[in-house]
Amino acid sequence: MTITLYNTLTRKKEAFEPLEPGVVRLYVCGPTVYSNAHVGHAMSSLVFDILRRYLEYRGYAVRHVMNYTDVDDKIILRAMHEERDPHELAEIYIREYDEHLRALNILPAHITPRVSQEMDEIVRTIQGLVDKGYAYPAGGDVYFRVQKDADYGRLSGRRLDDMQAGARIEVDERKEHPMDFALWKAAKEGEPSWGSPWGRGRPGWHIECSAMCLHHLGEQIDIHGGGNDLIFPHHENEIAQSESLTGQPFARYWVHNGMMQLSGEKMSKSLGNLVTIEDFLSKNEADVLRLMVLNSSYRSPLTFNDEVIEAASKGLERLRNGLRPAFPEAAGAPAETLKVLEEQARTTRAAFLAAMDDDFNSAGALGHLFDLVRAINTARDASATVAELEEAQAALRELTGVFGLRLEKLDGKADAAPFVDLLVQVRQQIRQEKLWALSDQIRDQLAELGVTLEDSKEGTTWRFSR
């Protein structure tokens, strides 16, 4: 079985074949750190986390690089407004984003370069482009010469002529062509700046990713990812820069996630329709957002509203319930039931792989996990023992693990388990004596303490509910 994935460059699904067998060089565009990140940013990081986890599950060694853009107009502007140091400002949001990634159970990239720490590499990259005639200095700036790049526009499917037509491009006398873009910007008074052959200044937005890729992953990479709002101009320009410099294809596969939609519109800072990650996590578990992402195609817009959050939250609970143990007094399920369960575990694994191999169809794969959950619940109801449920639950745990779902939420509470067990045992006797008021009282009060009891014919089970 091979993995196929949709390549924005060719606009079709292609069989995935890394440059070097067994190794995947993955570069994902990270955020510009000038304010609190919102759940749309989280969506992107989750999408590529799921992609990475799956590739690793399938045996690839993934080298994952995600950059932080910490030198940028917006950062400078904001820092000026707040009368503080731009580096300091960026640092705060980098640290915050790192914390979010941890909270969201997103595997950290192996390398997280920052623009401010890669200046030599960036300047060298620009110099290389100047040397080759793909870039030209102009009054302290350096611009990329788009007309020299024959296939400029091939990622986004645009032609230079079309773009000029209705576009709102500033007329700039220093540019040879209106679509030429800045590789280096001369410093203005009071801005952070670095030395370069063209005078003090700072890099343009696009060059950093080309330089960092080159530096950390080499001239060619396997997967380049990011939000689909980056296709043009950012990724288009990265291709132009990188390929002009090296003369080789840059990224083999371009993978783009869809945008988070809030009330029918793209969630974004400028529209003011956003929910910060912090805000979301203060009200919901991290797994809820992950499940929302999993439940739809990564390439499509993701609907974000209360109903969807609620549905994901309940779905999560259902997955969790699948992992709940057999009833205490389970006597063993009929052979027929166990056979069905075993069969379901097998087919679920296969179907899960088939779905994920098909361009990371996580929603399809998730559907199959729910089928397995039902089979497990049915077997449990039919009095299956812990041992009889084991294999199917192991499969469920393994596959939800591939998704990066944690499911268990007992951290730090496990110590309380023996005491709860004891209470439940005592209550069992109270119930046998039909002292319902007292037994209900125990159940209610435990619920308030975050322990849910559930009574059934085969005994009482309990779990931490928060």
Added chain:
RNA sequence: GGCGACGUGGCCAAGUGGUAAGGCAAGGGUCUGCAAAACCCUGACCACGGGUUCGAAUCCCGUCGUCGCCUCCA
């Protein structure tokens, strides 16, 4: 105006030629001292109009609608 995507039951959403996965919600039922969970049952003329085909949600054309990019954006 240019480029691109999408439109599947109340909501979210898989499915790209052989008559529709899954989750949530709703209604009915089973189990149960009650509650909860679980299980079973119920529900889709796949935006609309043409066309291709033995056969289309799935391919082609058109219409309408929504969204994204074209300026910073995950």
